[in-house]
Amino acid sequence: MRIAIVGFGIAGASVLIQLSKQYQFNPDTDRVDIYESRPRLGAGMPYAEDDDAIVINSFPKSLTLNDDDSEDFIKWMNAHYPDFDVANEFAPRTIYGAYVNERVTPYLEQDYVRLIPAKVADFQVVNSQGQAIYHRPLAKDADPLQYQVFSEALGWSKNYDAVFFAVGHPPYKDPYKLQGTGNFIHNPYPFKTKLADVDNYKRIGIVGSGLTTIDLINFFVKHDLLHDRVLNVYFRHQPFHAVIQPETTEEFHFTIDDDWIAAQRVQHNGSVPIAVVIDQVKKNLLKNGIDYHHVWDNFNTGSVQTVTKAIRQDDEDYRRFQGFFRSFYSVQNKLMGVLNQEDKAYYAKDMSAIMLMIYLQVPKQSISMILELLQTGQLKLINGLTAIEPQADGDYKVVANGIHHQSDLLINATGFDGRLSHVQKTNTLLGNLYRRNLIISDQADQILATYPSAQPMNPNFYVLNRVYFLGYWISSTQGGNTSVALTKSQARVAVADFIAQSE
Ligand SMILES: Cc1cc2nc3c(=O)[nH]c(=O)nc-3n(C[C@H](O)[C@H](O)[C@H](O)COP(=O)(O)OP(=O)(O)OC[C@H]3O[C@@H](n4cnc5c(N)ncnc54)[C@H](O)[C@@H]3O)c2cc1C
Structure with missing residues (x-):
């Protein structure tokens, strides 16, 4: 069996770990080629290697790479950085x-693994002789699809039997067309x-x-770069979403x-109505004694007032509310695949505020620091951009609420452009896959893929068997694969x- 892993961040690494654990490799005949050009x-x-001012925003147990030990990262930190209080502080991402x-x-040191320090630019479906094919052979006894990467x-590579695409994040947005x-x-x-x-x-x-x-x-704070300047943060509505509350066990x-x-799918002929899911989540919150009305009423905006309240008062309901959704995260991902298209659109649009409040959270220490900077006047939060x-x-002339501001340097922090139809124009690999009709956009403009294995679907091959996408680009089928824990579970x-299809 010849396998390619394209991209080797957490997703690619998790695929290799899972393959090594679950698949019986024969070092004489099996091979895993890993395509990754980053050094780390x-x-x-x-x-990646970077400044240690940038910290992780997840609790350390969710960051373990050892399936058998949720404390593995904590133990590693204690051994390598004994002075760092990993139980109470968020570790630098570079560490x-x-x-x-x-x-x-x-x-990576296994005999069957080979690292290829290169970027993959193209991909094609081939027959066993390595000739490109453009639709699924109709013959009943046709060979399984094989693949090559460029x-x-x-x-062009030799033939692969399976390819795992783990290419990570979309590029940043450029809503004001400032690039260049x-x-x-x-x-x-x-x-x-x-x-x-x-x-x-x-400025x-x-x-x-x-x-x-x-x-x-x-x-800026860590390197004392604010000494004689004001940092202006421009945004449209609210500056934050939520503050991470202390971990609950x-x-x-x-x-x-x-x-x-499974039972709901039987009852509703395959998909589960989102109203049924919401109702059940509310019942579960109440069953756990969590007053979600209180949480929503008090913490639903990302205003300075709300986050100040969130760091000053230890609100038990809020802490338990966050703990509940942290535990619920993996189930929520599974639910994504059983919603119908209309409900997915409702989830993406109408539930985005509550989802951001639940999952886009900032560590308390960072919010406290920001509040101090606001008081000293070194930081300005300017809405209405x-x-x-x-x-x-x-x-640059920046217009917010009709007022003009000047900036000598602008740094983009507007988030990712997650639209496949846009990104295929600039990302060589995704662009080639798109033009070859091997990946197509779903209704959320992400990659249309099977649930739950996330194999891309298209009109010519129906499903690209033993080809998998991981990470961001399958979020609308698999839920947001945007944390270490979820990325690992999708792998x-x-x-x-892959193993089921290879038996
Ligand atoms: C700034 C930032 C902070 C984050 N912080 C946290 C956090 O604190 N906690 C948390 O749980 N999650 C965090 N996340 C979420 C993060 O998405 C996941 O934790 C996880 O790292 C995603 O891994 P990935 O392998 O999908 O993507 P990536 O880590 O982006 O890896 C993709 C890899 O693919 C390679 N690649 C891309 N294209 C090609 C190609 N054509 N050929 C070969 N190789 C290619 C890239 O070089 C890269 O190494 C953060 C994300 C970002 C962007």
Whole structure:
């Protein structure tokens, strides 16, 4: 069996770990080729080598790479950074990357694994002789589909029986069309290099107010870059979504599990109406004694007042509400695949506020620091952003609530452009897959894929058997694969499917 893993961040690394655990490799005949051009293997973009001002926003147990030990990352931190209080502080992301790299190295050293430090630019479906084919052969006894990948360095590969695409995040958005203009940093990562000369600028603006903004503020403070300047953060509505409450060790009781989902599918002919899901989630919250009305009424906006309240008062309902949804996260992912298209659209649009409140959370320490900076006047949060106009001298005129602001340097923090139809124009691999009709957009403009194994679907081959997508691009079928824990669990599903298809 010849297998390719394209991209080796957490998703690719999790695929290799799961393959090594679940599949009986024959080192004489089996091979796994890993295509990844980044130097730090397993870390991907978020945990690459970078400034240690940028911290993780998940509790350490959810970050383990050892299925048998949820404390593995905590123990590793205690051994390597004994002075760091990992139970109460969020670790720098770059340090987490070192942990991942160390844990994945033994798997990379297996005889059947070969690392190819190259980017994959293209992919085709072939027959067993290596000739490209453009639709599924109709003959009953036709060979299984095989695949080749293309890289500039090596040209077309030999045939693969299976390909796992784990290519990670979309590029950043550019809502004000600033890319390529004056002093605009479109993607600030890695901070170490992209922000190396920010001290040369006086009036610095950040566009957007998500988690990247928190990273940026941490960086400016840690390196004392705010000494004689004001940092302006421009955004449209609210600056934050929610504050992470202390971890709870409580076990929550759910009636929504695999059996419940299966029973509902029978009752509703295949899909589960979102109203039924919402009703059941509410019942589960109440059953666990969580007053969700109280939480929603008090913490539903990301305003400065709300986050101030969230860090000053230890609200038991809020803490338990977050703990409940943290435990519920993996079930929620499974539910994504059983909603019908209309309900998925409702979920994406009408439930986005509550989903952001539940999952886009900022550590308390970061919010406290921001509140202090607001008091000293070193940070300004400016809402009502409507337009940004580049000026001839490289500066920018930023319009918010009708007021004009000037910036010498603008740093983009507007989040990812997750639309496949857009991104295929700039991402070589996705563009080639799209033009070859091998991946097509679903209603959310992500990759249409099978549930739950996430194999891409298209009109010519129906399903690309033993080809899997992991990570961001399958979120509308598999739920947001946007955390270490979920990324790992999707890898387990894909590998289990691969093994079932290979028997
Ligand atoms: C800034 C940031 C912070 C985050 N913080 C957290 C956090 O604190 N906690 C948490 O749980 N989650 C966090 N996440 C979520 C994160 O998405 C997941 O934790 C996880 O890292 C995603 O892994 P991935 O392998 O899907 O993607 P990535 O880590 O992006 O890895 C994809 C890899 O594919 C490679 N690649 C891409 N295209 C090709 C190609 N054509 N050929 C070969 N290789 C290719 C890239 O070089 C990259 O190494 C964060 C995400 C971001 C962006």
